[in-house]
Amino acid sequence: MNSQKWVASRKLRAGDRVAVLSPAVAAPAMSEAVHEQAMKRLTETTGLIPVEYPTTRELGASAQARAVDIVNAFADPAIGAILATIGGNDQVTVISHLDAEVIAANPKPFVGYSDNTNLHNFLWSLGINSYYGGSTQVHLGSGPYVDEVHLSSLRAALIDGGTIGLTEPGESEDFGIEWTDPRALTHFGVREETEPWRWAGPQTVVEARTWGGCLDVIDQIAIAGRMPTISDLEGSIVLFETSEELNSAAQVKGWVRALGERGILAAAAGVLVARPPVSALGQPVPETAERARLRQDQYETIIEQVNAYNPDAVICAGIPFGHTRPQWIIPHGGVVCLDAITRTVTANYS
16 A cells, blocks of 8 residues: 555534635536535534635636645645535646645645546545545535435544444435526435445455545546556555446446556455446436446446456445435545445545
């Protein structure tokens, strides 16, 4: 694993201030009503006080400006953690403008997913734990309330710490109601029953630090030359999830196979695969059976590729930590345990 000393960020208390940033897309500019509800709920459910930065609501902000906000949030001793409003598709351009020395000297929890895989990977390279999942706009501001699994893991990441056994919420939605629709403040999207998680690999227990994120973005990170070394990933648990781009099983196969060729799959002790979205806002929604098939095809593809490069890896597929709701926030760089004997997954938020 990473030879650097891992830094545990301090937990927060009610009244502490947290930065709410848009390191990729400024979702609050798309619906201030949803954003304002998110900020209100954040304080109501955690006691934390959100602090916005110049680009939080600025659509089209430059990569340099977004990087300044990120660095300033880490550098400010009055800020206890950083939350992303949403993901996007160009955060890869922000990373080169970050000041690694300042951020390394001021470690604090970061919460986000999707395009924020870029920032998670950057923090991982500095030995700073972060938390994969969470979009204030999607998981706090939208809908009639905050899902319990999301809130409990958000609180664990920022305030409570401890170890949580991840459970299946029993229902899921790929997308909610369009933010410009007033119902977005009071209604979820269409939810459906979920399937059991898929397990593969040996019947054993793996406990290790995690690395990974959105496969769409890992592809960009690799091309940009920012991947961890294979030795740093030795014995890790790799996280894979896919985006609202509705990647086909063939696309996913290409990505995972390439990671196998790079040596990452052979280095990993386990692989955790998120429940993938198979429908998207503004597109025709496949029938129930077709949605289930698309999810299973992706699981099968990943399992097949991991087994080809590392038959000793423990695999669990279907956990809601990616582009889905309800959504667990899980440690990135922190410790997760895959128990293939009892078929349970636990996450350490200490």
